[in-house]
Amino acid sequence: MTYWLMKSEPDEFSIDDLRLKKEARWDGVRNYQARNFIRQMAIGDRIWFYHSSCKKVGIAGIMKVVGTHYPDPLALDETSPYYDEKSLENNKWSAIDVAFERKFESTYLLSDIKRLAETDQRLTDFALTKKGSRLSVMPVSEAQWECVMAEIESR
């Protein structure tokens, strides 16, 4: 099992939306690096649900992978903002199904993560806090996961 982080703007889709639906398709990823990470995901992998571009930027909870990746139907949907006319011949984008696991009592903020990274070397290579990183899907090492989870549990 591996760990991941995926970003979503809560105005579009939030941890509360996922909790209500219980399961959802994670689609609309239009970056090759992020797509390739989706293709590496396996059933049972756990994912931090990250809220971006909002008031409380940070990790809002946990979800898990409940299927293997498949072609993103939005890429072929002309009415979708994620429509990609260049994918018509062979859909090059991928989606994956995820399920709600838990929501934290409060979002573990990006500022908290950055502060933790100053003192905990396990976060030195964390893609999220690397300058200029805009990846919406990224791997998390087991050490990084445990380091941040320990902080969250001890609040």
Add this chain to the structure above:
DNA sequence: GCCAACGTTGGC
């Protein structure tokens, strides 16, 4: 709303 940083496109 601003803007730094990044990814993609396309002319050459």
Add this chain to the structure above:
DNA sequence: GCCAACGTTGGC
């Protein structure tokens, strides 16, 4: 293959 122009991401 280079790189300028453009579009997007996402924190602030």
